[in-house]
Amino acid sequence: MSKTTFLGKFFGHGEAVEAEVQHEEAFYRAGQWQLVWWKFKRHRLAQVSMAVLAVFYFVAIFAEFLSPHDPMRRFQGRLAHPPTAIHIRDTQGRFRAPFIYGTEQGRDPVTFRPIHVADPDSIHPIRLLVRGDPYRFWGLFPTDVHLFGTAGEDAMPIYILGTDSIGRDVLSRIFYGGRISLSIGLVGIAISFVLGLLLGGISGFFGGAIDDVIQRVIEVLTTLPQIPLWMALAAALPREWPQLRIYFATTLILSIFGWTGLARIVRGRLLSMREEDFVLAARLDGESEWTIIVRYMLPGFASYIIISLTGSLPGMILGETALSFLGIGLNPPTISWGVMLQQAQNIMNVAHFPWVLWPVPVVVIAVLMFNFVGDGLRDAADPYMS
Amino acid sequence: MSGNEVIAEVKNLRTYFHVPEGVVRAVDGVDLVIKPGRTLGVVGESGCGKSVTALSLMRLVPSPGRIEGGEIIYYQSVRETSASSLSDIIDITRLKPNSREIRAIRGNHISMVFQEPMAAMLPVRTVGSQIMEAITLHQNVSHQEARERAIEMLARVNLPNPDRIVDNYPFQLSGGMRQRAVIAMALSCNPHLLIADEPTTALDVTTEAQILDLMRKLQADYNMAIMFITHNLGVIAEMADEVAVMYLGKVVEQTDIRSIFINPLHPYTQALLRSIPQLDDVMTRSGERRQLHTIKGMVPDPYTVLKGCPFHPRCPHFMSEVCDQVVPEVIEAEPDHIVRCHLYAPSPEEAQTRKEAML
Amino acid sequence: MTEQVDTLSQIQVNDHHQAQKPLVETKALKKHFPIQRGLLRRVVGHVKAVDEVSFYVMEGETLGLVGESGCGKTTTGRCLLRAIMPTSGEIWFDDPKLGRVNIAELDREQLVQVRRNMRMIFQDPYASLNPRMTLLDIVGAPLKAMGIARGKELERRVAEMLELVGLRPEYMRRYPHAFSGGQRQRVGLARALAPHPKFLVCDEPVSALDVSVQAQILNLLQELQEEMGLTYLFVAHDLSVVAHISDRVAVMYVGKMVETAPTQELFLSPKHPYTEALMSAIPRPDPSPREKRILLRGEVASPANPPSGCYFHPRCNYVKDICRTKEPAFEEISPGHYAKCHRATELALSGVATLA
Known part of the structure; x- marks a missing residue:
């Protein structure tokens, strides 16, 4: 492959000629990760997805400040409150800053079900940086400032996505739930990463009997049906364990399958790389085995590790959601998207307050975004392939 | 056979690849004439467009490649005696890539043999069934007849025990035997033209010699035309009657086999011939080591569009203001010896006027 | 067999190269790869890739090793540096520091020492360079690993090597993807020559290159041989190339050496x-x-x-x-x-x- 064919893979048409002149030396001096990044940047969908995920994680990290309410607070008299509509015109047709109407609890004249009726005379403007439920930011700094909300003791609270059947704000819970749901995948892949790299590395490097044993274990593990095994293990977790311990136990369960794929990749790459000419050359150069593994072989499949890990993230998020939904993973009072969906087990809830299903699109978007990023990484991962 | 008989003619063929990175002018104005019973050798280094030319003839140019212009005239009935079919002149570039017409020509009138014999055969089907399929596709014969013909073809290419090999799978044959089987398949419908794209490059020299010998014999038997593509000047010398030397998508020199080796005109051909180690040197050498001639620089990358002659940055006879400005025309420098080089322009003044006309 | 082999080089020394001595010499070199079948990996046979091969390479000469694919020429070349452990046989090398040693019996430390003087260049200019390392790291690797140079001195040596093979020293911060096949082959050559070796195994070094580039690399190999007093084992399948570059030629067929002679004599x-x-x-x-x-x-x-x-x-x-x-x-x-x-x-x- 000529240098420009190669160059062209990183800079689009039209840019190519200019880029060649401007970036030529930069390109020639670009290392592996620089090339991966340049290629990844050409994958629009993956980049957009990356940005969306960044927003998700940002929201999860700053959940206390960004959410309008305490996720545990039950608003008496506002159970299953529908999402509050935001208005900019009042009943007289005048434009004003965004506001919401206060609601009164009433009863549906036909079904006698409790409903919330908007009162056009009670106008509550939405403010930024309002005082609300007190919280400790990151559990450290006590404060009560929220990004937005309605001000005042008896102001109508804002429920962008409504409240659930016991009167808790769905949006705030989704924000807080993201902390668990988005991090459980990360912790899960961290465990998978260590296990996969270690066992795959041992398997590929030593070969022989150890290799055989590890490969058989992987084969047995991958033949087990995933969901039932998860369920069995999750059900065995003692209920009286503290939340944090349950959380880590769940991630452990989720990563039981995660590492097998990675271990196979690591082993396969190690075995094939051992035969590469440049590895033989390094050996003849007098490099030690350790240097060869760390400096020559590991960078060669680091990108594959990243692909494998991004690939298993969505599965872990879905796994947490599924287990918690079934009530055998995380449980209240822990907040996760799966725990929130436990409410959806009741068909009445779904029928009458469909807004409790908001975690579903959130999970779907998160998983999709991870998949798109994974696609982009897969295309960019090996910049040296012709 | 008279010399002016022609089976196929390529006129100003241009095949470009539109890739995100730019336009690769893989074939950029190629003219070739293919005559029945003769072998046209096409020689050049990697990236010169020789394989794409062959694929264009078969209409097998892979996407994003496209034939952008020119003609590929195929004289369908050149071997039939009936005068009525004289009108059967087909421009292959005008056929749709997967039309019934091109499929009728492909395999039946024009066949191709590739470098990698394994790539031309399905690994999961027997050699015989694949040859039989090629036969039944174009000829109305029974299963039994097709099988007999397949065995006959395998015998023609000197495979031992053809009635056993017909039921073998490709992986059961060695590289040389596989290439023989592929040739048997390519010849099963008596093509008028066989395109061989580096058919022996993947083989060992002793096997290569066997295959080349076989191809020569089969050509004589079938009176078919061969377009033989290779980078190996030795193979060209053995196989070709005429030679076209390609450089960066253009035919830079074309003549008969003797002239190309004895009297090469284009500086690229001259340099290429000097840069290969000659076996005969050992006979004359007396201890002193000889350096090979080299061509300075390297083949430019495919996206660069060079002004003037594509060879000018590497040419030892580079004439400033001419070679880097004006694309050389095809010049018949000697009878039946054409060359694309300003050195052979009737006069430098004319080259100058041509340049001014261009500007 | 062995007895006769022992005398091989002696005759040569006395008759032809009075002043010269063999730099490398193999005696009944063997490499058999086991063929394993089934779950228990039982050995059901052996591929005799190299079978009782004996030859020598004189100091300063080029021995061409030719044969068709699968004849064992590449395996033979690799056994010399113990890139592949030979099954049996002796490989004698005249190391400037250790003296005449049998490479088949060296310990790790001695092997590293011997490999300063015995180096290798590869066929595939793409697979043989680590795409993730700069030329400085690639060419500098043997110097660093063998403890020959580091820091500024390393850079100076790498620059010198790059210049020697016809590449600009400024290129040392570039990665291999900046270079064409022929240039990459020069990088591989610079890496091989970095510790100033005496002996080079050239494993089909021009087979993957276009004709015009092939000529450049062959010329470079010849120039370097004269300049640095190198000895080559030139493994190739192309007889014309071997005839051009070799002083003597050895022909292999199915793991056996079938003929060895001075180039002109062999070809005539x-x-x-x-x-x-x-x-x-x-x-x-x-x-x-x-x-x-x-x-x-x-x-x-x-x-x-x-x-x-x-x-x-x-x-x-x-x-x-x-x-x-x-x-x-x-x-x-x-x-x-x-x-x-x-x-x-x-x-x-x-x-x-x-x-x-």
């Missing part, structure tokens, strides 16, 4: 029918019709299941009964010319001159 009067056929088969860039061409029957034998007697007998045009049963010895036919054929002395085989 080969003593082994396989050599004759090989030379006859080379397509030559000469359009005048050939008078005679020797075509071999059949295919190269499998090194896992070689024929009886002389491995070449099923394809040989001069086969006699003895060839089917008894393996011929590798014998000296005339001074410096060895062949492994029962009929080596009686046959009048054609060389390139008569074949043309």
